[in-house]
Amino acid sequence: MSGSVGDAGGAVVDVVALGESMVAFLPTRPGRLADVPSFDRGIGGAESNVACGLAAAGHSVRWVGRVGADAFGDHLVAAIAAYGVDTSAVRRDPDRPTGVYFRTAGDRATDAHEVAYYRAGSAASAMAPDTVDLAAVRSGRVLHLSGITAALSEGCLDLLRLLTARGADRPLVSFDVNHRPGLWRTAGAGGPAVLLDLARGADVVFVGDDEAREAWGLDGPDAIRAALPEPEVLVVKQGGSGVTVFARTDAGAGADAGASRAAGGGDVVTFVPALRVDVVAAVGAGDAFAAGFLSATLRGLPVRDRARHGHLMAAAALTVPGDLAVPPSRGHADRLAALDDDAWGTLRLGPGWTQAAERAPEEVRTP
DSSP, X not given: OOEESSOOTTOOEEEEEESOXXXXXXXXXXXXXXXXXXXXXXXXXXXXXXXXXXXXXXXXXXXXXXXXXXXHHHHHHHHHHTTTOBOTTOEEESSSOOOEEEEOSSOTTXXXXXXXXXXXXOGGGGOOTTTSOHHHHTOEEEEEEEXXXXXXXXXXXXXXXXXXXXXXXXXXXXXEOOOOHHHHHHHOSOHHHHHHHHHHTOSEEEEEHHHHHHHHOOOSHHHHHHHOOSSSEEEEEOGGGEEEEEEEGGGTOOOOTTOEXXXXXXXXXXXXXXXXEOXXXXXXXXXXXXXXXXXXXXXXXXXXXXXXXXHHHHHHHHTSSSSOOOOOOHHHHHHHHTSOHHHHHHOEEOTTGGGOTTSOHHHHOOO
């Protein structure tokens, strides 16, 4: 048996994000987990990160998940709600705990980085078609999911298969592949094939070229698009160089300046360079990018500007220590996203840049 935090009702919101959120313990100093004496408490979870970023950017957002009927569950719900996210569809599980994890302060890209997850048997792993409020899940203009959820349990995978099945009257489905080999080693074989199948059912897909290479053996944006022709919009993240966006012309994506027409005429292909960023911590950038891209999508902005807003939200996350950052104001982000290509190419952002709302774009740039 489980109870809900509240009654989600039938109110339509901009975005619903479904997935596991966990309590994160962040080290108070660098070093191995074995050597760090104390940790600060935070929150972490790909889908709830996106939810918090979108709410901070001014959208109405609902997070759907399951947490334990424990103090960590209390903390998660309160912390996510504090960003302005509707948590009324979150369900509490008296028999399973809230997941937690510990990580080192190092960059995730280095061998020194460690993460210790304690999520097996968590309340979130009990998500399934009959243990979540499906009406609340489908109550957004956009439903955001990730491949992490699919690896948590068979019930979670059944739920994602249901939600990515194509049919009438479903929300626009956004899917971040988020390939986590460690999770799939626990969940069993077949993870890459499962993720590819789920991505094919989505309308907007985010995938890194590195994870596509690792999971599917695909090299480069064109090969990824050939394997994923179904989504209306495919965003291939290419690390520090930028992103390539494939947008079908029937998805309302007109050709931006600098965009090219793919062979066959079905896609408009747009490459948008990444920003130069003085990185404080390389965590949370992928989730922040998705939040920025979806925010601009909801506003009907052109593909180039969707990607630029994604880059700006990612830059906000990269210039703070944790996963979540205060985004720039909408007006500030719009001014930066509207820069010409030369000005965009010289833009460099460092800690505190999101508070520079009153400064002209030229003042944010450095030589």
